[in-house]
Amino acid sequence: MVSPFPAPSQIQQPAAGATPSASPSATSSQGGVSGSVASPFGAQAQQAGLSIVVLDPAHGGTDPGARGTGGIRESEIVLDFVIQVRRALELQGFQVVQTRQGNENPSFDDRSATANAQRGAVFVSLHISSTGLPGTVRVYVNSDLPPVADSNGLIPWDRAQAPFLGLSKTFGDLVQGFLTQRFKGSPDAAQTASVRQLRTTAAPAIAVEISSVTVEDRADLDRMAPGVADAVARGAAAFKPSYVVANSPGALP
Amino acid sequence: MTPRWKFSLIGGLVITVLAAAIYFPILRRRVKRAARLQQQSQEQARRELTQPIAINPGDPRVKTKLFWASDTIDSTLVPVTVDLPLSNDPVLRSKQVLNTLLAGPVDAELRTLPPDALLLAFYLLPDGTAMADFSEALATSIPSGIVSEQLAVNSITRTLEANVPQVQRLKILIHGQEVETLAGHLDLTGTFVVNTKPSQPPAADKAAAPATGTLTPDKAPGKLAQPEHKP
Numbered sequence: 001m002v003s004p005f006p007a008p009s010q011i012q013q014p015a016a017g018a019t020p021s022a023s024p025s026a027t028s029s030q031g032g033v034s035g036s037v038a039s040p041f042g043a044q045a046q047q048a049g050l051s052i053v054v055l056d057p058a059h060g061g062t063d064p065g066a067r068g069t070g071g072i073r074e075s076e077i078v079l080d081f082v083i084q085v086r087r088a089l090e091l092q093g094f095q096v097v098q099t100r101q102g103n104e105n106p107s108f109d110d111r112s113a114t115a116n117a118q119r120g121a122v123f124v125s126l127h128i129s130s131t132g133l134p135g136t137v138r139v140y141v142n143s144d145l146p147p148v149a150d151s152n153g154l155i156p157w158d159r160a161q162a163p164f165l166g167l168s169k170t171f172g173d174l175v176q177g178f179l180t181q182r183f184k185g186s187p188d189a190a191q192t193a194s195v196r197q198l199r200t201t202a203a204p205a206i207a208v209e210i211s212s213v214t215v216e217d218r219a220d221l222d223r224m225a226p227g228v229a230d231a232v233a234r235g236a237a238a239f240k241p242s243y244v245v246a247n248s249p250g251a252l253p
Numbered sequence: 254m255t256p257r258w259k260f261s262l263i264g265g266l267v268i269t270v271l272a273a274a275i276y277f278p279i280l281r282r283r284v285k286r287a288a289r290l291q292q293q294s295q296e297q298a299r300r301e302l303t304q305p306i307a308i309n310p311g312d313p314r315v316k317t318k319l320f321w322a323s324d325t326i327d328s329t330l331v332p333v334t335v336d337l338p339l340s341n342d343p344v345l346r347s348k349q350v351l352n353t354l355l356a357g358p359v360d361a362e363l364r365t366l367p368p369d370a371l372l373l374a375f376y377l378l379p380d381g382t383a384m385a386d387f388s389e390a391l392a393t394s395i396p397s398g399i400v401s402e403q404l405a406v407n408s409i410t411r412t413l414e415a416n417v418p419q420v421q422r423l424k425i426l427i428h429g430q431e432v433e434t435l436a437g438h439l440d441l442t443g444t445f446v447v448n449t450k451p452s453q454p455p456a457a458d459k460a461a462a463p464a465t466g467t468l469t470p471d472k473a474p475g476k477l478a479q480p481e482h483k484p
Contacts, residue, residue, distance in 0.1 A: 058437075065437060066397040074397070108433070127438070130396030131404075133327040140399055158442075185327070193403045196433060196440040207438075209399050 050240040052095045052121035053232075054114055056197065057082045058207075061105025066130040068213030074128040075103070077221055081126050081210070084225045088233035097121070109157075112200040116160065122171055122239065123205035124232055125197050132211035134220065137183050137228060139176040139190040140207040141168040142198040160202040167204040170242055175206060175235030182227040204243060208232065312338040318415035319354050320408040322363040328400045330365070330408055332415065333358060343419040347383065348375050350416045354408060365408035367394030373428070381421030382444060385409065392427050395436050402439035410445050420447045 057078040059065035065074030079102075086096045097118065099111040106114075115123040132138070145162040148155055155163065172190030180186040190206065198205045210228060215221055314336045323331040337353060340346045351372050357364040370391040376384045395405055406425065413420045422444040425435075432441050 063437065127399060129398035129400050131328070131398060131401045136327070138328075138400060193399050193438075194406075194440040194443070194445075195399060195438055196442075197438075199440055207399060211400075212398070 050094075050120050050122060050236065050243045052097060052118045053089050053236055054097045054099065054118060054121050054123045054203070055082050055085060055089075056099040056111050056115075056123065056125040058125055058127045058197070059105065060100050060103055063105050066128055066213045068215065070216060070218065072128075072213045072215070072218050072221070074213060075105075077128050077213075077218070078126045079103075080222070081225050081228060084229040085124070085126070085232050088229035089236060092233045092237045094233075094236060108197050109200060111197060112160065112202075115205070116200075116202045118203070120243075121203050122236060122243070123198075123201045123203050124175075124236075125195075125205070125207040126228075127207060127209040128221065129209045129212045130214065132209075133185050134211050134215050135183060135224070136186040136211045137176075137179045137224070137231075138187055138209045138211070139172045139179065140193045140195055140198075140209065141165065141172040141190050142205065143192045143194045145199065155202055157200055160200045161198050161205060164202065164204050167243060168198070168206060171204045171235065171239045172206040174238045175208065175232055178231035178234045178238075179208075179228065182231060183224070204239070309340065310338065312340055315339045315416075317350060317353070318412065319350065319358075320365070320411040320415070321354075321358045322365055322404060322408075324360065324363055328404060330404065330411060332411075339416070343417050344375055344377050347377070347385075347413060347417045347420060348372060350412055351375065351385065351409065354412050365404045367391060369394055377420065381419060381448070382424065383413070383420045383422070383447070384424045384426055386426040386429055389428050392432065392436055397436045397438070399438045402435045402437075405435065406439055406445060410447050414447045418448055418450070421449075423447050 057075070059075035059078070061075075063075065065078075067073055079100075082098060086098070089096050097114060099114045100106055111125075112123075115121055129138075142161045142165060145159045145165065148159055148162045161168065169190060176187060176190045180188055193207075195207050198207060208228065210221065210224060213221075315338070316334050317337045317339060318332040318334055320330040320332055323329040335353070337349065339349055355366050355370055355372060357366070357368060361368070367390050369388075371388040372385060373388055374384075374386040376386075378384075391405070395401060409425070410423055413423060424431075424444045425441050426432075427441075435441055
């Protein structure tokens with residue numbers, strides 16, 4: 001179960017790399033955030049809206065993810081993409097938390113726990129595919145899940161995404177729209193798929209999958225990073241007004 | 254130590270080294286042979302487990318829809334119609350269509366499942382829940398990624414939906430075990446919806462199709478199956 005009041009050890013602080021000038025402060029007019037750090041006890045209960053983006057570079061450690069013939073490894077490239085996405089989000093006034101900083105491989109649940117410990121957060125998992133039309137990008141939201149019976153105020157961990165599916169779809173469509181403007185041939189709207197990483201995440205959550213590791217030159221993928229970063233940041237900014245943040249981390253929207 | 258002892262010691266060491274030099278290659282050959290035999294026996298066991306489903310010539314030939322990748326629209330499934338003699342028994346029928354799906358289309362580029370993947374077992378519970386147990390190759394040989402993994406699962410569920418109405422939902426196992434994901438992305442802990450309509454006997458069985466054996470791509474791309482999760 002996901003408690004609205006997670007243990008202090010679950011609370012993730014924004015990554016050390018965020019400088020005060022690049023990161024939104026509690027009074028940032030750009031981000032419109034009025035109290036930005038998740039409290040384990042819900043003391044700072046007032047939130048004006050979306051303030052934190054949790055970035056999840058998929059795979060890592062012993063799991064390289066998709067591998068291209070040219071030695072391209074998904075786990076490495078997504079980390080490079082995350083640097084640029086992070087920068088674009090911080091320019092939009094968001095705080096950014098990463099599920100991994102280097103070549104580690106946190107479990108699916110550990111990555112979800114990072115997101116579930118935040119208040120006013122969205123979750124973006126970044127992937128590079130093995131297949132698909134190179135140069136296109138797809139956004140995925142989780143498929144339908146059985147509804148959560150909110151009798152005790154707790155969200156079942158294995159269906160934590162259920163109450164957020166509508167918000168995830170809105171967020172996903174916005175990001176996909178900005179991506180499709182940049183990357184022709186990408187779908188017009190977010191797709192649904194049973195993505196394991198999203199299922200246990202108690203926040204609006206999307207997976208962004210870039211095609212693909214089959215490119216002959218890694219530079220072809222690197223050139224996509226600024227466009228992906230800009231689309232995610234613009235999508236998050238556009239989504240912000242429609243996300244009414246609950247008072248407690250992990251609580252129902 | 255006297256010179257005589259030194260001589261004996263050095264001689265003993267030389268003999269030991271020579272003996273080792275002769276014996277180690279023999280030992281290495283024996284280990285390799287044992288490993289090869291073990292591999293062969295595992296392969297044999299796997300073949301025995303996955304004997305092709307006997308096709309009864311008496312079974313009516315049925316227009317069977319198999320879902321493979323489209324060659325015109327990226328990352329989309331398209332139904333291909335093939336005439337197959339199919340059993341009326343839903344479990345045998347499921348095995349027949351899934352084995353045909355695993356065999357792949359004429360154009361190998363359009364396959365959705367790894368060529369070395371095998372269907373090890375198929376079970377159907379009275380409530381319409383089916384369990385398809387695939388060999389590890391389904392998880393290890395499939396290209397990693399959301400889109401490729403979803404295409405693989407959807408090709409299985411859509412093919413079952415089109416040909417075996419008794420299957421309501423599907424649980425995918427890998428080598429008899431529940432796994433968290435197919436290849437790092439797609440969630441396999443739940444079941445996937447196959448048929449939402451009440452089970453009815455396959456109507457196509459009544460009208461025997463001509464035994465052409467040709468593959469005919471249909472025009473409409475297949476819609477994607479919706480997964481569901483265990484309660």
